Amino acid sequence: MAAWRERLAGVRGVLLDISGVLYDGGEGGGTPIAGSVEAVARLKRSGLKVRFCTNESQKSRRELVQLLRRLGFHLSEGEVTAPAPAACQLLRARGLRPHLLVHDGLRSEFHQVDTSNPNCVVIADAAEGFSFQNMNKAFQVLMELETPVLISLGKGRYYKEAAGLMLDVGAYTKALEYACGIEAEVVGKPSPEFFKSALQELGVDAHQAQ
Amino acid sequence: MAAWRERLAGVRGVLLDISGVLYDGGEGGGTPIAGSVEAVARLKRSGLKVRFCTNESQKSRRELVQLLRRLGFHLSEGEVTAPAPAACQLLRARGLRPHLLVHDGLRSEFHQVDTSNPNCVVIADAAEGFSFQNMNKAFQVLMELETPVLISLGKGRYYKEAAGLMLDVGAYTKALEYACGIEAEVVGKPSPEFFKSALQELGVDAHQAQ
Structure with a gap:
């Protein structure tokens, strides 16, 4: 415990991953x-600022x-930093209209974004x-652009489900990068901007976070 | 014509690509x-050795x-160098049993190959x-191997069909390479071994070929 106290000296906030840290996906969601529901509750009681930072990109926040919440955690949407809302900010700031190659569960995150006559792919x-x-459709959209812009929510290689290992977005991003001869912009972990925005929302500096 | 005569001095054999050179794919095959049927006929009449060297990997030879032949060309299977037969040679030589991620039209090329209990992916x-x-299935096979072996028939980025641009095998190979953290072995153009085997079958040295 002494080592932990030392390590936590000066720490004011904690960023927590979600998938694989708080819960494992599977049947019924x-x-x-084990222990994660209580751990989150204790962190919140301790007075530390807590924020959830995820690369989840199959579901909306x-x-x-x-x-x-169904699994027993106490949290609200406003406490979660996720790639889709971060991407929406970026799209608006740069006047980008995306063609979306995303899970149906994520589309609602982009309802406020203009997707007509696309000039990038998310x-x-x-x-x-x-x-x-x-x-092919996403590839064709990119190839019709003078300067193809590909925005990738994360760069994960694969993840585990009950049915076995599944290829993640990073693998398919590599396919499009290779075919177009371009490099994608990553929104989400491990992008430093993504962590910075989470810390900003937490209201602590990087050296005060764990 | 003088420039061509000079360029062809010492040339004894010609390797011809097929798709995009002899014919364009589309409706009805x-x-x-224009001019390619007659050009092949003239080359053959000229006394030059002619061999067809393709990366076609949707159809069997x-x-x-x-x-x-339906399009008017005169050639036989024995005159064609294609990646699938070259891959079969490689598989046999190294005792590899492939899991096949290939077009149904290509499967017949692998009928003589043992595909039980796979120890590589083609x-x-x-x-x-x-x-x-x-x-995912191909990825899972690779991840279960101690040393994943991925053999890619060509590394094309994309090709054109009537319906538009289509992602080629190279893009999907990049996806698997990234997810597994490996590099594929390429059988087919632009692999030097592939050209060498075509020249060997033609019976001419590289400096005698065009």
């Missing part, structure tokens, strides 16, 4: 990881928070949506 | 490119030759076969 973990047809 | 232009499910 998933199950909490609303759906994710609803699932976590790719997220589309799962079954990664069909040959959908990949 | 495709159409010959038999199907490809049947299509070209990926070709699978087109519609590049589903999320099929990509």
Whole structure:
């Protein structure tokens, strides 16, 4: 405990991952990881600022928070930093209109964004949506642009589900990068901007966070 | 003509590409490119050795030759160097049993190859076969191997069809390479071994070929 006290000296805020840290996905949405519900409650009671920082890109924040509440966690949408809302900010700031290659569960996050006459592609973990047809469509949109812009929500290689290992968004992003001869912009972990925005929302500096 | 005579001095054999050089794919199999039927006939009459060297990996050699004959070309299967037969040689030489992520039209090329209990993955232009499910299956096979071996028939970025640009095998190979943290072995153009085997079958040295 002494080592931990030392390590936590000066720490004012904590960023917590969600998938694989608070819960594991699976049947019926998933199950909490042993001790995690109580750990979150204790962190919040301790007076530390707590924020949840996830690369989840199959579900909207609303759906994710609803699932976590069902599993026993106490949190609200406003406490979650996720790639889709960060991408929406970026799109608006740069006047970008995305073609969306994303999971149906994530589309609601982009309802406020103009997707007509697209001038970029946003790719997220589309799962079954990664069909040959959908990949070609995204590729064709990119190839019709003078300067193709590809925005990738995370760069994960793969993740585990009950049915086995599944290719994550990073793999399909590499396919489009190679075919177009471009490099994607990553929104989400491990992008430093993403962590910075989470810390900003937490109201602490990087050296005060764990 | 003088420049050509000079350039062809010492040339004893010619390697010809097929798709995009002899014919363009499309409705009903495709159409010959203007002048190509007569050009092949003249080359053969000229006494030069002629061999066809393709990265076609949606069709078997038999199907490809049947299509070209229908379009008016005179050639036989034995005159065609293609990635699938080259891959079969490599698989046999190294005792590899492939999981096949290939187009249904190509499967017949692998009938003589043991595909039980796979210890490698062969990926070709699978087109519609590049589903999320099929990509995950190939990925899972690779991840279960101590040393994952991925053999890619070509590394094309994309090709054109009537319906627009289509992602080629190279893009999907990059996805698997990234997810597994490996590099694929390429069989087909631009692999030097592939050209060498075509020249060997032609019976001429590299400096004697065009």
